[in-house]
Amino acid sequence: MFKLIESDAPQRRRICEIFVDGEPCQAMIGEPLAAALLKANCVPMRYTPVSGAPRAPLCMMGVCFECLVEVDGTPNVQACATPVREGMHVRLIHGARSIGQLGGAAQ
Numbered sequence: 001m002f003k004l005i006e007s008d009a010p011q012r013r014r015i016c017e018i019f020v021d022g023e024p025c026q027a028m029i030g031e032p033l034a035a036a037l038l039k040a041n042c043v044p045m046r047y048t049p050v051s052g053a054p055r056a057p058l059c060m061m062g063v064c065f066e067c068l069v070e071v072d073g074t075p076n077v078q079a080c081a082t083p084v085r086e087g088m089h090v091r092l093i094h095g096a097r098s099i100g101q102l103g104g105a106a107q
């Protein structure tokens with residue numbers, strides 16, 4: 001669906017491996033994480049906690065908050081404003097968190 005536009009700067013294209021819901025995925029270091037996830041067909045990127053509606057990046061510039069994902073254990077990270085780093089672990093958000101996902105000791 002999405003593909004990279006070729007440019008004249010191949011030296012800037014350093015491929016790395018990231019993990020999306022535990023699955024390895026190739027991305028370019030420094031590209032927006034949302035772009036890498038779209039190229040990897042990771043859509044919808046999340047589901048709303050209340051209605052469960054599927055969501056995907058809309059503005060790609062940090063305004064709409066439709067691209068929220070978990071990155072290296074940090075929830076609600078804007079994927080469009082986060083550059084790809086080698087080995088980052090991304091978790092797509094599937095609805096509301098359960099008590100067991102909130103961290104700490106669940107009673």
Ligand code: FES
Pocket residue numbers: 034056057058059060061062063064065066067068078079080081
């Ligand atoms: S796509 Fe709109 S804030 Fe990320």
